[in-house]
Amino acid sequence: xxxxxxxxxxxxxxxxxxxxxxxxxxxxxxxxxxxxxxxxxxxxxxxxxxxxxxxxxxxxxxxxxxxxxxxxxxxxxxxxxxxxxxxxxxxxxxxxxxxxxxxxxxxxxxxxxxxxxxxxxxxxxxxxxxxx
Numbered sequence: 001x002x003x004x005x006x007x008x009x010x011x012x013x014x015x016x017x018x019x020x021x022x023x024x025x026x027x028x029x030x031x032x033x034x035x036x037x038x039x040x041x042x043x044x045x046x047x048x049x050x051x052x053x054x055x056x057x058x059x060x061x062x063x064x065x066x067x068x069x070x071x072x073x074x075x076x077x078x079x080x081x082x083x084x085x086x087x088x089x090x091x092x093x094x095x096x097x098x099x100x101x102x103x104x105x106x107x108x109x110x111x112x113x114x115x116x117x118x119x120x121x122x123x124x125x126x127x128x129x130x131x132x
Contacts, residue, residue: 001037002069012041040076047075054115055108067105070096074113079120086117 005015016034025033040047051071052060060068074093077084090113097105 001033002040002072003065005037005041006069007065012038036073036076036081039080040072043076043080044072047072047079050075050079050116050120051112054112054119064102064105066101067097067109070101070105070109071112074109075116075120078113078117090114090117 001012001015001019004010004019005012008015010018016037020030048060051063051068052058055063055071063071070093073096074089077089078086081089090110093113094106094110097109101109
């Protein structure tokens with residue numbers, strides 16, 4: 001959803017509606033996907049600043065659209081969804097990068113999200129969803 005909205009410029013609500021016309025999911029998965037997509041879209045400026053700060057020597061617009069949106073999703077979860085352990089967020093983002101990105105994408109995503117975890121995630125405890 002984030003990728004489609006980024007590439008087409010469509011508003012998130014329109015993207016969400018069209019997304020579910022061609023896909024199915026359990027109610028829980030659907031609710032989570034929509035919450036994350038809406039949240040990442042809503043917090044995009046803050047997330048993009050965090051990504052830009054963590055992605056040394058990379059301008060956000062130079063990062064490929066797949067990687068940029070995997071990073072947005074992961075960064076949103078790290079910064080705003082504190083109930084999910086940071087290690088899980090990063091692992092899931094790395095898997096998405098492996099599946100949809102280029103060969104080096106997973107290492108790049110891992111490094112950027114780990115930097116965001118350290119700078120934005122602070123000292124979350126494991127019980128609070130962190131891995132420190």
